[in-house]
Amino acid sequence: MQTSKLLRDILQRHSAERIYLRDLVSEMKERSFAGLLMICALPEALPLPVAGVSAIIGIPLMIVSLQLLLGFRKPWLPSWIANRSLKRKDVEKLFNKILSILEKYESVIRPRWKFVTHPNVQRLLGLLLLILAFIIALPIPFGNMLPAIIIIIISLGLIEQDGIVIALGACLSCILFAFVAYALLALSQFIPKFNSGFSAR
Secondary structure, three states, X not given: OOHHHHHHHHHHHOOOOEEEHHHHHHHHHHHHHHHHHHHHHHHHHOOOOOOOOXXXXXXXXXXXXXXXXXXXXXXXXXXXXXXXXXXXXHHHHHHHHHHHHHHHHOOOOOOEOHXXXXXXXXXXXXXXXXXXXXXXXXXXOOOOHHHHHHHXXXXXXXXXXXXXXXXXXXXXXXXXHHHXXXXXXXXXXXXXXXXXXXXXX
16 A cells, blocks of 8 residues: 555544544554654654644654664554644644655655665664754754754655665765764864863953
């Protein structure tokens, strides 16, 4: 079943005013890791006015990424996260945004480079995703958008089992890590010089 059809089916089956995160994870089945990552990353990557979502993004991203790194077969969320609910209209906004991405690229994205989707490789992806989630949590102005976009790219590849898309996301994450490391190094060198110059006055 195409992921776009799966998401539409989930919305049709859940007509209640609120939808629980535990239900979303359960409904996505084998796509639950990538689907949960994408749902959490979307509000950070796009200016989505979804009330209450941004406040619970960072921790689930880290938890899910860590579980992927540790080789969990499906994501587990602590009850205080799993029992959080979102308004159905907000979930619909998120799903519609995911659907617009999927429908645009589903004809191009397809299962290939299966070795990249091997469980051992996915554990390495879990490490990359964990670092990206940590960067999102850092108080850097506009610093959460790029890592969130990369998480969405990797998630899209995992959902559709497209190793090329996953490899693209992994390459972009390495470039981002190099940039962040350079920025932190430059900052660590600038602060002592600034302090010494200020003290000299």
